[in-house]
Amino acid sequence: MPSQIARRLLLALCSMASALLPGLVSGAQAATATVAAAATLRPALEELAPLFMRNTGHVLKLAYGSSGNFYSQIRQGAPFDLFLSADMEFPERLVAEKLASPPVFPYAKGRLVLMWHRNASLKGDASLSDVPAALKEGRLRKFAIANPNLAPYGMRAREVLKHLGLFQQVQPHLVIGENIGQATQFVSTGAAQAGLVALSLALAPELQASVRHVLIPQELHQPIVQGMVLLKPENLAARAFTDYLKTDAGRQILRKYGYD
Numbered sequence: 001m002p003s004q005i006a007r008r009l010l011l012a013l014c015s016m017a018s019a020l021l022p023g024l025v026s027g028a029q030a031a032t033a034t035v036a037a038a039a040t041l042r043p044a045l046e047e048l049a050p051l052f053m054r055n056t057g058h059v060l061k062l063a064y065g066s067s068g069n070f071y072s073q074i075r076q077g078a079p080f081d082l083f084l085s086a087d088m089e090f091p092e093r094l095v096a097e098k099l100a101s102p103p104v105f106p107y108a109k110g111r112l113v114l115m116w117h118r119n120a121s122l123k124g125d126a127s128l129s130d131v132p133a134a135l136k137e138g139r140l141r142k143f144a145i146a147n148p149n150l151a152p153y154g155m156r157a158r159e160v161l162k163h164l165g166l167f168q169q170v171q172p173h174l175v176i177g178e179n180i181g182q183a184t185q186f187v188s189t190g191a192a193q194a195g196l197v198a199l200s201l202a203l204a205p206e207l208q209a210s211v212r213h214v215l216i217p218q219e220l221h222q223p224i225v226q227g228m229v230l231l232k233p234e235n236l237a238a239r240a241f242t243d244y245l246k247t248d249a250g251r252q253i254l255r256k257y258g259y260d
Helices: 002-029 039-056 067-075 089-096 131-137 152-163 167-173 180-188 236-245 248-256
Strands: 032-038 059-065 082-084 101-110 112-117 143-146 174-177 194-198 211-215 224-230
Touching: 032 039, 032 067, 032 236, 039 059, 039 180, 039 236, 039 248, 059 067, 059 236, 067 089, 082 089, 082 236, 089 101, 089 224, 101 236, 112 152, 112 180, 131 167, 143 152, 143 180, 152 167, 152 180, 152 194, 152 224, 167 174, 174 180, 180 194, 224 236, 236 248
Parallel strands: 032 059, 032 082, 143 174, 143 194
Antiparallel strands: 082 224, 101 224, 112 194, 112 211
16 A cells, blocks of 8 residues: 555656656756847837747847947947847948858838827928928927937938938938937927837837827838847847747737838
């Protein structure tokens, strides 16, 4: 009798160990990655990253800013494992300088919008046709864009204004955000009546009550192709996240926030 009880106890312990083993292995393989992400990605990643972490066990530490600033920080030794840029150029420079591992993968194509505050007396249209009159009449006093020297969306915004022959008129009224997130904040808070910002940020749920937007035709600027590159390819979490962005689940969330 005692031997039967001991045998049953042993079988139960073996069963418990077998059940726990996959979790222990998964925990042993879990890693943490520090990600430098373009500010335009914040709404999408705030939804996407928790799903990735829950599904994989890996941990992501996300930092948002302008791609140009991140490029400079990485060159100076900032400890990032993965770089999600708002363009292809900055990641490609890092590869050329042997600070990142090729290839640079184009994970999304962004869109630019004219955004205006709901209280602004501006007729929003894709050709910015009301901007000259709004400036003259004082309906438009501040116009926000991201820093065109650091932020790809700021570069494309400047191209749009020049293409439409509006840059000289708008320039005295420009308020420059350090990144596209700050430029968006200027408009959403009313500090600027309007601006050229990323569609992904214009679609953020928390902004829907305060702003309006209209898509800018893509022929008015160079394509906004966004690239990612591994800075530390040995980091398991960073590699897994690049793969996750290519899955149907990852692409679905990116599409939700306006990325092609």
